[in-house]
Amino acid sequence: MPDNIYLPELARITYIKEEVPGERAIKTFRVEPLNGDSFEHECGQCAMLSAFGRGEMMISIASSPLVKEYKQFSIMRVGRVSAAFHDLAVGDVVGIRGPYGNSFPVDDWRGRNLYFIGGGCGLAPIWPVITTAVAQRDNFKNITVFYGGRSPRDIMYKAELEKLRGVADVHLSVDKAEDGWDAYCGFVPANVMDKEPSSDNAIAITCGPPIMIKYVIQNLSQLGFADEQIYTTLENKMKCGLGKCGRCNVGKDYVCVKGPVYSWAELKNLPEEY
Ligand SMILES: Cc1cc2nc3c(=O)[nH]c(=O)nc-3n(C[C@H](O)[C@H](O)[C@H](O)COP(=O)(O)OP(=O)(O)OC[C@H]3O[C@@H](n4cnc5c(N)ncnc54)[C@H](O)[C@@H]3O)c2cc1C
Ligand code: FES
Structure with missing residues (x-):
């Protein structure tokens, strides 16, 4: 330091x-x-x-x-x-x-099925977990990635996602149909609902626009995921990153120190200031 x-x-x-x-x-x-x-x-x-x-x-x-x-x-x-x-x-x-900030408790997820659900630029914060899990493939059961963009042009990490296909199930989507797109058309939460991931021995990690996260969590809950099985990461505005300026508060939490990673069980007890 x-x-x-x-x-x-x-x-x-x-x-x-x-x-x-x-x-x-x-x-x-x-x-x-x-x-x-x-x-x-x-x-x-x-x-x-x-x-x-x-x-x-x-x-x-x-x-x-x-x-x-x-x-x-x-x-x-x-x-x-x-x-x-x-x-x-x-x-x-x-x-x-x-x-x-804190981190995803990846070591605690050994032996479990992992579902990653991202939208837009929200694939970036969960990409290190995806690539770490893939590099340590034997530590986990099935790895599934849902990812969507507004249009085929908005899909990031295209080549990397294609490379994942051998070791993970990859379900891509775009909001609206376009010529040449033969995967799912519709919003990310709808694609998740369509594929009905099982909550059995599973952890779901989601990041994307707040509206996407809201409906992903709603759908996961409907599919039987407990609040403790769902993780997300917040992007509150930050200035210092050190717990000093008070710019990033959610309730009493400085998100730059206590977050940005939260389980839904933790997050639903905080005021909706994110
Ligand atoms: C923990 C964390 C992780 C992040 N990870 C990424 C990342 O991987 N990739 C990435 O592109 N961005 C990420 N961001 C968001 C990024 O920090 C902001 O977009 C940043 O403010 C951009 O700086 P700027 O000077 O270009 O834009 P600014 O001039 O600060 O802002 C431009 C516009 O974006 C809005 N804005 C700024 N910050 C945010 C925010 N946090 N949430 C919503 N709207 C905002 C402003 O109100 C303004 O309208 C992250 C933020 C946090 C807190
Ligand atoms: S960014 Fe300053 S307290 Fe969190």
């Missing part, structure tokens, strides 16, 4: 991939520390990324903790700092501090 807890490490961008085009474009970045030695992280944790002269933003670490050489982030262009990141190139230097 540095003397100044707000001081970022310097890291070089070594890889950039355009995942999704358009107004709310998503790009994936890999960064490597300049000093060759970065912090370790766990699945579900985040980091504060800075574009110099533009500011900082909190972003989920989208690579598995098993990957030591780089940290991956998938960033949607929404405002000042994310737009600055989208204008950067391989070789540019950025700031990074972290890791922040």
Whole structure:
């Protein structure tokens, strides 16, 4: 831990991939520390990324903790700092501090069926859990991924999702039918309902737009999932990431410290300030 807890490490961008085009474009970045030695992280944790002269933003670490050489982030262009990141190139230097927040209790899920349910940019925060579970395939029973975007162009990690098919069941969807799309058409919660995952010995992990999460949880409950079997991760606005500024509160919780990962059993006891 540095003397100044707000001081970022310097890291070089070594890889950039355009995942999704358009107004709310998503790009994936890999960064490597300049000093060759970065912090370790766990699945579900985040980091504060800075574009110099533009500011900082909190972003989920989208690579598995098993990957030591780089940290991956998938960033949607929404405002000042994310737009600055989208204008950067391989070789540019950025700031990074972290890791922040709690993590998914992946070790507790050994021997269970895992269902990952993502929408839009919400695949990024759960991607480290998916890739860690796949890398430790023998520790888990069935692995199933539901993921949807507005249209085929909005599907991120396309090639990676295709590669998963040998080891996991992958159910993709788009909101509206389009020529050439032969998988499910409709919203992610409806695709989940259509496939009727069994709650038996299962854990469901969901992340996406709040409206998607709401209906996914409703549908999982209807399918017999107990509140303790459902996990999600919050994206409340954050400023410090350190439990100091009070920007991210939900009830008495500083989400940057106590979260962002919550089981539905924990979350439903908090005020709906997320
Ligand atoms: C724990 C955590 C993990 C996150 N992970 C990712 C990630 O993996 N990829 C990613 O693209 N983004 C992620 N975000 C969201 C990201 O931090 C914000 O979008 C960030 O504010 C972008 O900075 P900006 O300066 O570009 O936009 P800003 O100028 O800060 O905001 C632009 C617009 O987005 C809105 N906005 C900003 N932050 C949020 C928010 N948290 N929720 C809803 N609306 C918001 C603002 O009100 C404004 O309308 C995460 C946020 C948190 C707290
Ligand atoms: S972001 Fe400052 S207290 Fe959580």
